[in-house]
Amino acid sequence: MTANPARADIHLSARKRAGNGAAPRDVADDIGLDALVGHAGYAVRRFQIWIFQDFIRTLGDVDIRPTQYSVLTVIGANPGLSQMAVAKRLGIERARLVHLLDSLEQRKLVKRTKSKEDRRSHALHLTAQGETALAKFKRLAAEHERHVEAKIGKANREQLLRILAGFT
Amino acid sequence: MTANPARADIHLSARKRAGNGAAPRDVADDIGLDALVGHAGYAVRRFQIWIFQDFIRTLGDVDIRPTQYSVLTVIGANPGLSQMAVAKRLGIERARLVHLLDSLEQRKLVKRTKSKEDRRSHALHLTAQGETALAKFKRLAAEHERHVEAKIGKANREQLLRILAGFT
C-alpha cells in the first residue's frame, strides 16, 4: 500500500539549489537530507520500521508481534530447547525472554518443563494449541511477506535476502 | 563494546560428544530457524542492529547516536527549519524531538531562535561549534559506512541503497 511514486525520485537530485530565491518551504516535503542519503543505516532503519508495522498490522488479529513470532518459530522447529539456547540464537537477552515466555505460556502456546539432564534449565515445547496456532501465524506471516514483495518488488526482495543472509 | 571474548570458544561443537548419547543440543549453534529464514523482516532487523551498534561504536568518542546525527544533518543542510518540519521529515515525533534538541542545545551544537514569521515556532540553526563538530561527525560516519562496505561488500551495499531508496 501507499505506493509512493512521488517519493521515489527524491533520492536523486534531492535538495539541489535550484536557484529559486526565497521558497519558504512550509511543508516538510522538499527538505534535503544531504549526507543522510547514502547512509545505509538510515534506509535500513526506515525500511525496518515499515516492515514491522506491516507485520504487526497483518498479524494484528492474532496479536502476535515479530519477536513473539520468532520465538515460537524457533521453539517449534527445535522442541526441547533451553531458554538460554533460544535467547542466544535469536540475539535477545535471557532476561527479556523470561517475560516473552511468561506471556506465551499464559496464552497456552508454550510450556516450560523442567529439564531432566540439567535441572537449572527449562525445556521449551509448543503446546498442541501452540502448534495449530503457529500454523496460522505462518500463513499470516507469508501474507505479510507478500506485502513486502509488493512494496519493493519480488526480485529486489530476493536480492535483499541474499545480501543479508549472513545476519540470520 | 559487547564483544564478550570468553564466549568465542564455545561455538563449534566443543561439547557435542559429551559421552551421553542423548546430546540435547546444549549449544545454540546448529539450531534451525525454519520459517524464519526467508523472512525479510528478520534479516533486516538483525542487520539494522549490527549497523546501529557499529555506528554507535564508531562515533562513540564524540558521543553521537544515529538519531542525533540525523537531526544535526538535516538542520545543517536546511538552516532555519522549524521543529515540526524536522520531526516530519525524519519521522520522529515532535515530543521526542524536544528532548533531542534539549540535549544538542546544551552541548552548544544547535540553537533555537524564535521565528519572526511564526512566533509559535523555533528556527533551528547549527552553532559555529556545531558546524565544525558536524564536519567531524560526517567523517566518522563515512568511516562507519566503510565498515558496512567491508561487511556486506561494496556492490551489495549499493544494491541495498538502491532497493531501499524509496524509504528515505
Add this chain to the structure above:
DNA sequence: GAAAGATTGTTGTTGACGACAACAATTGCC
C-alpha cells in the same frame, strides 16, 4: 569428595524510543 567457579533462570533498574494526550501561546479562517 568438597570448595571454587561458571551457568541458568529470574528480578529489578536504567535509558533510548515511539505513541498519545493535554496544555499555553500563537496563527489562520470565517
Add this chain to the structure above:
DNA sequence: GGCAATTGTTGTCGTCAACAACAATCTTTC
C-alpha cells in the same frame, strides 16, 4: 472578534536493549 488548527512543551505509558544481582544448579579443580 471568535473559533479551529498548529507549534512547542510536558507528561504518561508501553516496548525494548543493556546491566547487575541473586538463588539454584552444574562443572572444574584440588
